[in-house]
Amino acid sequence: MTSKTAFITGASVGIGRATANVLADQGYQLVLLARRAEKLDALAAQLSTPVHIIACDINDHAAVDAALHSMPEIFRNPDVLVNNAGLALGIKPADQTDWLDWQTMIQTNCLSLAYLTRKILPSMVERNQGHIINLGSIAGRYPYQGGNVYGATKAFVEQFSRNLRTDVLGKQIRVTNLSPGIIGNTEFSLVRLHGDESAANAVYDSCQALTPEDIAECIRWAVTLPAHVNINEIEVMPTCQAAGGLAIARD
Template sequence: MISLQNKIILITGASSGIGTACARIFAEAGAKLILAARRWELLQQLRDVLKQEFKAEVHLLQLDVRDRVAVESAISNLPDAWSEIDILINNAGLSRGLDKLHEGSFQDWEEMIDTNIKGLLYLTRYVVPGMVKRDRGHIVNLGSIAGHQTYPSGNVYCATKAAVKAISEGLKQDLLGTAIRVTSVDPGMVETEFSNVRFHGDDERAKKVYQGVKPLTPEDIADVIFFCTTRSPHVNINEVILMPVDQASATLVNRRS
């Protein structure tokens, strides 16, 4: 098992959900955290909690991963003490809408493509060259069961997560011959802000997604990511698909009530 003491870990989408859960588990392990998100106040609150509970060293980036120039600036202007990133966790992502393709919202499409694909590419493009130069590092991409199985009205979201799967596989191939590892963690149902965001803040509709089901938690996903990043250096866990016991596929869910 690799020690993460003083390793520098960059987590996007860190202000809530899986990103926050990752920040906590890595802080407890003694890692130094670069936390990136759009919501500055939530980032500051998280930093204060991590410092109080774990005495963690934390560097904050208010960042929209869709903005390529902002991503380039954020990475190139990291203080020297924070510039050698050991683990990149591309967690920022979202789903918008649940419309049939021929009735879909162009704005929803663009937001998903810009965040889930282009944002992940931007971070990867600006962080990985440093890893290659140092011949060490690990990229963890947050995919989804939706990248493996398309479901009705999932069209563009499923396409973006299929892209994450392809990008992860391609990156692993491109890094062959280096000591850098690449992992895609692809969950099924996880209770986060995901459904609330998908339904544009409709809390009642979001709650129905998880009704009668015990979904995965952000902590479950963070635990799997932590496991993948702490294996022996010669071990690369390429892909992990995990779902709650009450889910058998993207569309098959056992609802108990």
């Protein structure tokens, strides 16, 4: 057990929520950031660890700044940052997409991830310890129809992670890019398909997808390894999925 602090974005549902549960079990106190305060409150109520909630949109950088400046002292120097907040919007070909969907993906998956990292990293460098885990995607490595800007944003996350690790060489700071394949039991497809529940559910038909708990277990493993061990990349898919057109075997 530790008395360290983990800062998790997109913490109210899915991978963020599962990661909060796993790291709480490891003894981490938690800073949980997401837009929906009621979901964060419900999560915090079931965790047996100190929790600080930041209920704001990660794309509202002024609100993020204010929240960081007003955090209680015991939470101000995270040992682990899990950059989980992100989304996909739309599956149309590039010539038919809504520009605002592209803009939102770039803003959330790239700019806001980089912004929060830049805010948290100096304290890690000053203390010469820390671990940044960025949630990428296999979409950043393997192109597929309709992936266009979403895949590009996740390629940014992967390369940003590599360059970040190079910049902190010589410091006891770890950086991990975690790239999952298809994941069920999240709001990912519902958001991507603009609330179309039928279409979102069809994504997972006859396929045993990964779960948020599977990804949280990858995070637990990476952060609990000895401090001199850095896991650069984790790529994980369910057995129903493989590279080569990102084919999915249907039962």
